[in-house]
Amino acid sequence: MKIRFTLLFLVIFFGASAQLKMKTVEKSDGSYTYCYHSNGKESTVEFRPKSTLYGAQGFSNAYDKTGKLIYEATSSRSGVLSGTGFSYYENGAVKVAEYSSHPDAGIQWYKKTTYFDENGIITSEFEMSDDMRVTMIQEPDTSYLRLERERKKLEEQKKQDKMKMERELFVKDSTTFFVASKQVLEDGTTLEYIPDPKNGTRQQVISKSGKTKKITTEHFVKTNGIQSIVRTYHKNGRIHEEFIYEEKIWHYREYDKNGILILEKLNQKKLRIKLQLLD
Secondary structure, three states, X not given: OOOOOOOOOOOOOOOOOOOOOEEEEEEOOEEEEEEEOOOOOEEEEEEEEXXXXXXXXXXXXXXXXXXXXXXXXEEEOOOEEEEEEEEEOOOOOEEEEEEEEEEOOOXXXXXXXXXXXXXXXXXXXXXXXXXXXXXXOOOOOOOHHHHHHHHHHHHHHHHHHHHHHHHHHHHHHHHHHOOOEEEEOOOOEEEEEEEEOXXXXXXXXXXXXXXXXXXXXXXXXXXXXXXXXXXXXXXXXXXXXXXXXXXXXXXXEEEOOOOOEEEEEEOHHHHHHHHHHHO
16 A cells, blocks of 8 residues: 655644745756745755656755754655655754655554754654664653753843843942032032942032032932932921932832821833833
């Protein structure tokens, strides 16, 4: 009995499908089916000959994203029936190549499954034949657990990179925060910063014509993912807090004389933008 092999099929893992770029071209010698990497290079090329001669052979080849040949096998629809089925990663790279063959109308058969990582490196191979002897060159590692390990590794790296960036930014900003400075504005107002590193604060003193107009205490903190200067001052018997980022108030709180919060304003738009930048 003649068995017809399907030379190309897609396997959908975990209920998620990928949109692969593929095409079939008919030429004088037969049909060619191509699948492509996300960078446009050929991932697989499968040839089915037009010839009906006994023993006419085609081929199934796979390539990594640089164009290097990583897998090749013959295919035939007569004589020794053989064929290869490929499944793919979402980026078009070959994930699994499943080869099978057996003589026409014979009882012998042979199967070989080859597993690849996304860089085209063979991670394991599994062979099986009619005499039920199994060869496991390396235990396959294409399971959900492997994908989870890769995901967690990537997330951990992103987390470490983000923490490093935040530490560097905090050191830079906090160092600047504790630098004493004095500035005279165009209208004659003097703006002076008096740092107190021991207590983690600084005073902002605003004066004009030798008279102090306003004194505020400031400290450097990180709230809601935003590194801010918190400015505290007393006015009309109330305590006021201003959270300042890039010289603009994005969060404001007002307390009564007993320290009970009575008013809070949050610039949600600025907060969303900043959190997106941090992500």
